[in-house]
Amino acid sequence: MGRRLVLAFAFAAGLAGCAEAPLPTGDAVEGGASVALLNAGGQSEAYTGVGRFRASSSCTAVLARAPGVPRTAPAHVLTNGHCVGSLGSQEVVIGEPSSATVTFHWFADTPAAWLEVKATRVAHATMKGADLAVLELDATVAELEARGVRAWTLTGAPPEPGAAVVVVGAPLGFPEGPHLRLAACRLGARAPLVVERQWHWYDLVRADCADIRGGSSGSPVLQRDGARLVGLVNTTTLGSEGLADCWLNRPCEVGPDGARSLPGTSYVVPLGDLWRCFDEAGELEPTLAGCPLDAGRGLAVDPGWLGARHPGQPDVLGRPAAREWNVAVAAPDWAWYRYKVGPLGRVDCRSDAGYGPALPLVPGATIADPLPEAEGRHALCAVGGLDRDPAGRWQDPRTAALVAVDVDRTPPTLAPRIAVADFGEAWRVSWEYAPPELSGYLIKTGPQAATDCADAAGYAPPRLGFTTLAKAEAPWRVCAIGLDDADNRTPPRVLDLP
Numbered sequence: 282m283g284r285r286l287v288l289a290f291a292f293a294a295g296l297a298g299c300a301e302a303p304l305p306t307g308d309a310v311e312g313g314a315s316v317a318l319l320n321a322g323g324q325s326e327a328y329t330g331v332g333r334f335r336a337s338s339s340c341t342a343v344l345a346r347a348p349g350v351p352r353t354a355p356a357h358v359l360t361n362g363h364c365v366g367s368l369g370s371q372e373v374v375i376g377e378p379s380s381a382t383v384t385f386h387w388f389a390d391t392p393a394a395w396l397e398v399k400a401t402r403v404a405h406a407t408m409k410g411a412d413l414a415v416l417e418l419d420a421t422v423a424e425l426e427a428r429g430v431r432a433w434t435l436t437g438a439p440p441e442p443g444a445a446v447v448v449v450g451a452p453l454g455f456p457e458g459p460h461l462r463l464a465a466c467r468l469g470a471r472a473p474l475v476v477e478r479q480w481h482w483y484d485l486v487r488a489d490c491a492d493i494r495g496g497s498s499g500s501p502v503l504q505r506d507g508a509r510l511v512g513l514v515n516t517t518t519l520g521s522e523g524l525a526d527c528w529l530n531r532p533c534e535v536g537p538d539g540a541r542s543l544p545g546t547s548y549v550v551p552l553g554d555l556w557r558c559f560d561e562a563g564e565l566e567p568t569l570a571g572c573p574l575d576a577g578r579g580l581a582v583d584p585g586w587l588g589a590r591h592p593g594q595p596d597v598l599g600r601p602a603a604r605e606w607n608v609a610v611a612a613p614d615w616a617w618y619r620y621k622v623g624p625l626g627r628v629d630c631r632s633d634a635g636y637g638p639a640l641p642l643v644p645g646a647t648i649a650d651p652l653p654e655a656e657g658r659h660a661l662c663a664v665g666g667l668d669r670d671p672a673g674r675w676q677d678p679r680t681a682a683l684v685a686v687d688v689d690r691t692p693p694t695l696a697p698r699i700a701v702a703d704f705g706e707a708w709r710v711s712w713e714y715a716p717p718e719l720s721g722y723l724i725k726t727g728p729q730a731a732t733d734c735a736d737a738a739g740y741a742p743p744r745l746g747f748t749t750l751a752k753a754e755a756p757w758r759v760c761a762i763g764l765d766d767a768d769n770r771t772p773p774r775v776l777d778l779p
Contacts, residue, residue: 303505303507303508304504304505304508305324305327306447306463306465307325309447311466311467312465312466312489312491313465314492315448315464316462316463317389317455317461317462318389318460318462319388319389320388321388321390321391325388326429326431327431327508328449328461328463329385329386330344330431330432330433331387331449331451331461331500332384332386332387332398332451333387333460333496334358334360334382334499335382335383335384336365336380336382337365337367338363338364338498339451339459339495339496340361340497340498340499341360341449341451341497341498341513341514342383343358343360343433343499343501344357344383344385344425344430344431344432344433345357345359345433345435345510346432346433346435346559346563347435347555347556347557347558347563348436350422350559350561350562350563351563352423352426353421354421354422354562354564355417355420355564356398356421356422356424356432357404357416357417357418357563357565358383358400358416359413359414359415359499359501359513360413360414360498360513361414361498361515362406363498364499365381365406365414365416368407368408369408369479370408370480370481370683370685371581371582371585372409372585373405373406373407373576373579374403374405374406374577375403375405375567375576375577376402376404377402378401378402378403379403379416380399380400381399381416382397382398382399382400383397383398383418384396384397384398385398386429387461389457389460394429396428398419400416400418401417402416402417403415404417405558405574407574408480409680410482410483410575410679410680410683411482411483411550411575412480412516412550413550414499415558415565417565422563433501433510435555435556436509436556437553437555437556438509439551439553440468440486440502440549442468443469444467444468445504445506446465446503446504446505447465447466447502447505448463448464448466448488448497448502448503449461449500449501450462450493450499450500450514451497452492452493452495452497452500453495454494459496464490464491464492464493466488466490466491468486468487468488468549469487469489471485471486472484472485473534474626475516475532475533476532476533476540476658477516477527477528477529477530477531477532478529479585479586481685482515482550484550484551485549486512486548486550486551487547487548487549488546488547488548488549489545489546490547491519492519493514493519493547497514498513498514499513499514501514502514502549511549512550512552513550514547514549515547515550516548517532517546517547517548518531518532518542518543518544518545518546519547522544525718526540526542527540527658528717532548535625535626537624537627538626539657540626552573554571555572555573557569557570557571557572557573558572558574575680578612578614578676580610580611580615580664580682581610581611581682582661582663582682582684583609583611584608585682586684586685587603587606587608587685587686588687588766588767589686589689589765589767590652590686590687590688591688591690591767591768591769592654592688593690594690594768597723597742597764604651604652606650606652606684607648608648608661608663609645609647610647610665611642611644612642614665614667615642615666615667616641616667617642617668617669618639618640618663618664619640619666619671619675620636620648620662620663621637621661621662622659622661622662623660624653624655625660630660630662630681630682631681632678633671636662636671638671639666639668639669639670648663653688654688655688656688656690657687658685658686658688659685659687659688660683660684660685660686661682661683661684662682662683663682664676664678664681687766687767688767691769692771692772693719693763693765693769693771695715695718695763695771697719697722697763697774698713698714698715698719698763699712699713699759701776701778706752706753707750707751708749708750708757708778709747709748709749710726710748710749710776710778711746711747711748712724712743712746712761717765717766718763719764719765720764720766721763722764723741723762723770724761724762725740726758727739727758728757729758732760740760740762755778756777756779757778758776758777758778759775759776759777760773760775760776761773762774
């Protein structure tokens with residue numbers, strides 16, 4: 282994980298060339314802390330195909346292959362999309378070059394065995410609806426197996442609630458270093474929709490695994506009783522206390538009754554029939570029948586996320602209030618589009634029900650419906666089609682674009698945060714940010730006797746993160762108004778110096 286974000290994908294599998302058998306769990310205790318995996322005595326050979334992934338961030342990856350694929354085919358690893366790069370909420374990357382590396386045999390006590398392998402291309406990566414990346418390596422499956430790296434064979438068996446699992450990954454921040462660790466835990470119930478800032482993911486599975494942290498993204502989740510791979514570690518709320526729900530590093534589940542973050546919960550994303558995405562030569566092809574991956578041919582929307590908006594209020598720069606969606610739609614493969622709008626968690630973009638009539642996809646086509654009036658999170662779903670008749674050739678709604686907006690008219694829950702540092706002849710006054718509740722400021726300063734913080738005149742966004750006030754010109758008055766992501770405002774905070 283580059284940030285602490287941890288996201289996941291699931292599939293069932295067995296060790297290549299091995300019958301299903303209980304996994305070695307070392308000294309791990311179910312529900313307890315993770316333990317370092319050592320392999321000087323060969324006790325952790327089952328996990329040689331789990332490696333440290335390095336690209337835009339430090340993550341974990343696992344070597345996987347589809348059944349029937351020749352071992353002479355290029356090898357592939359699975360990890361999270363955000364490990365490849367900072368992907369937008371609508372972005373699908375297919376077949377792009379890669380400079381990432383994966384280090385197998387990543388055990389702290391066997392540095393002589395570490396095997397670094399380069400990735401040649403990103404076969405598929407996305408954070409749209411799922412956070413998954415499949416990368417092709419500069420080696421074949423057979424070449425890696427000859428070096429003792431064991432691949433997992435994809436089978437499509439779904440993870441089951443209550444299943445006893447282990448998580449194997451390379452989390453950061455442990456005394457033994459960023460090497461493989463194992464934690465034992467159990468899977469929980471399915472979460473139909475999980476959101477984290479602008480990203481949305483479907484059908485994640487809860488888990489109560491310990492020590493999910495930076496570096497854990499992409500860690501395989503392995504079912505203990507059958508030595509089967511059932512997923513990759515997804516995002517977690519571990520360590521997110523004090524952060525805003527649904528924001529970075531604090532995902533939330535969204536349902537008909539709203540959104541909530543569950544303390545101490547990590548998530549696993551099922552992969553289903555990912556094995557169907559590989560052809561007979563072992564190449565990833567998202568357009569194959571039964572492949573669950575987004576082939577990247579869906580309707581394009583811009584912007585892909587609206588964030589928080591106050592429909593009736595101008596922004597801090599005085600620009601008119603945003604009152605409409607104003608989402609542009611385009612796609613070279615489609616001639617028509619349909620859309621629907623509803624509360625996030627109640628409207629289902631993946632269901633064909635509720636979409637409006639077909640509209641021509643002309644240059645400059647824009648969905649300019651009024652923003653919803655009700656406070657809360659809302660979704661705009663859009664799909665493209667070749668035929669005007671909705672019963673004709675249309676984009677599978679399972680890959681529909683989802684543009685989210687958070688209608689927010691509630692003032693920030695945090696008071697402005699002002700820090701003062703003494704620099705001898707002057708004070709340095711700075712503003713502390715805590716998005717989404719303190720995302721910006723309006724500031725004014727002046728002599729105490731002539732500065733009224735209750736007067737709206739004179740406030741302006743700060744050009745820098747601080748201002749310097751000379752002590753010789755004291756006494757000073759500092760006025761600060763905090764702004765949340767929707768530009769809702771706090772009452773003024775008054776700070777007098779000295």
